[in-house]
Amino acid sequence: MRRLTALLAGCALLAGCGLDAGYKLPFDVGPGSIQPVPELEGVKITVGSKNFTENILLGYMAEVALTAAGADVEDLTNIQGSPSNRQALENGEIDLYWEYTGTSWINYQGQTDPIPEEQAQYDAVKKADEEQYGISWLEYSPVNDQYAFATTREFADEHGLKTLSDLVALLKEDPSLGTFCLESEFIARQDGLAGAEKTYGFDVPDANIKTFGLGTIYSTLAAGNTCNVGEVFTTDGRVLTLDLAVLEDDQKTFPQYNAAVTVRNEFLDTYPQVADVLEPISAKLDNETILELSVKIDGDGTDPAVVARDWLVEEGFVTNPGD
Structure with a gap:
């Protein structure tokens, strides 16, 4: 849906x-x-x-x-x-x-x-x-400029996250942590969420997805009270200014x-x-x-x-x- x-x-x-x-x-x-x-x-x-x-x-x-x-x-x-x-x-x-x-x-x-x-x-x-x-x-x-998933630095350090495989393993242990801030285009794209779910073998329930404009995702993610994971671009300067932890796409889902x-x-x-x-x-x-x-x-x-x-x-x- x-x-x-x-x-x-x-x-x-x-x-x-x-x-x-x-x-x-x-x-x-x-x-x-x-x-x-x-x-x-x-x-x-x-x-x-x-x-x-x-x-x-x-x-x-x-x-x-x-x-x-x-x-x-x-x-x-x-x-x-x-x-x-x-x-x-x-x-x-x-x-x-x-x-x-x-x-x-x-x-x-x-x-x-x-x-x-x-x-x-x-x-x-x-x-x-x-x-x-x-x-x-x-x-x-x-x-x-590749797609990526990111978390706050604190969340990544707390849970030992470096790769997307690490994130998927964490969510299998505790699905409640899998709250995502995404834009509508990324949700619909085959090289976006759908491809990542297929490659890594996980599924994000609709209830765990918060939809935002791309610019808002960075600040919302950094605030740490709406979602634990967000969609980012690897060349976006806000990754640096907000000190976000970009997770390595270790299984190469993103083109x-x-x-x-x-x-x-x-x-x-x-x-x-x-x-x-x-x-x-x-x-x-x-x-x-x-x-x-x-x-x-x-x-x-x-x-x-x-x-x-x-x-x-x-x-x-x-x-x-x-x-």
Whole structure:
């Protein structure tokens, strides 16, 4: 029943994603190693993103870079849910957004078995999306934002938890400890809760699941009075700022989730220069960088667009005319 409820909620989101108004960057951007590209001058490019910190940050990196290249960029970041972003891309409501290899492989292409090696997973996703769905993948980033389960540091230390297998063993001894804070999308996804239950041989009763928005899960979990286990992303800065204990996925239930820009084939065929602008940025990123930048957003409260610009300035991709 919980999966049906989550899927129905996802359908409601698809009908009301708010894709009717876009915004511009709130600051000017100058060229750096990214120079104006004549073929992109004045070209309207609409950039989307999912509604969590890392993906919003990546979306703004693309916006800042493309603006420096001369494009007329429209901001449609913070679209709720992965299916909504994918649908917006396929329908032409956005021109590009950062997706994750495992998400596309399991949720859009309907595969059940993830490919354990990063390059092989990327190659398979890229081939299938180009041939079957008309979507191109730019080169993938070392950023690998995997799902994980986490607890408070105190709970992990008290019960000797280091791995998901440790957690499952604990819950078999005392099922009352198995209270979970999860988002509806994770509950419904085959690469989310369902896959973990199958791989590790356990089942979370509906009564033990508390459903929250992803951003709320971190703070609720850290508070320690609503749930003992929560869904997190391994590259989310709140793991550090809230000192959460991420449990090792020792039986490898969660796929590889390398981030890459996705764009419709025809759009990339028309403007192949987009890849020249964005792929060097993708190659420069890694999990450590994303964690540090996410802390600036979630820990310090800095606007993600500003964090994206400042990092691109620091790396020499763009310049800040205000400096």
